[in-house]
Amino acid sequence: MELKELVSMEASPALGPYCHGRKYGNMIITSGQIPLTKDGEYVYEIKAATTLVLNNLLSIVEAGGGCRESVARVDVYINSLDDFAAINEAYAEFFGSHRPTRVCVQVEALPENVPLEASMIAFAEE
Template sequence: MELKEIISKEASPALGPYCHGRKYGSMIITSGQIPLTKEGEYIYEVKAATKLVLKNLISIVEAGGGSKNSVARVDIFVNSLDDFSAINETYAEFFGDYKPTRVCVQVEALPADVPLEASMLAFAEE
C-alpha cells in the first residue's frame, strides 16, 4: 500500500512543513488544525473556533474518502480546561448522535494563542 497525501481546498493552508493529512489504505490521519480561516484569520471565540476546527478537519477526512461517521478518534488540545463545556457543547452539536472516541488535554501553549487545536483519525468509506 502507498501512503498518499491528502489536501483539502476547504481547510486553512498548512502553516509549516506538513500536509493536511495522509491516507494509508483506508486509514486517514489528519494533521492538527487550529481555528484559522482560509483567508488567514484566527478565530478566538471558543464555540466558533471549535466549529471551524471540526469543519476543517472533516473537509480533510472527506478529501480522503471518509465522512463524519467514519471518524474513529478526535484528539483535542486546549489552552484552558475552563473552555471544556463550551467545546463539548459545540462538539456534540457537530457530531449529533455519532460519538467518536476522543482525547482532550490542556496544553501550555498553542500557535497564535488560539483556544484549541485538534486532529482526527478516520477511515475511508470505499
C-alpha cells in the same frame, strides 16, 4: 499500499512543513488544525473556533474519502479547561449521535494563542 497525501481546499493552509493529512489503505490521519480560516483569519470565540476546527478536519477526511460518521478518534488540545463545557457543546452539535473516541488535554500554549488545536483519525468508505 501507497501512502497518499491529502489536501483540502476548505481547510486553512499548513503553517509549516507538513501536509493536511495522509491516507494509507482506508485509514485517514489528519494533521492538527487550529481555528484559522482558509483566508488566514484566526477565530478565538471558543464555540466558533471549535466548530471551525472540526469543519476543517472533516474537509480533510472527506478529501480522503471519509465522512463524519467514519471519524473514529479526535484529539483535542486546549489552552484552558475553563473552555471544556463550551467545547463539549460545539462537539456534540457537530457530531450529533455519532460519538468518536476522544482525547482532550490542556496544554501550555498554542500558535497565535488560539484556544484549541485538534486532529482526527477516520476511515475511508470502501
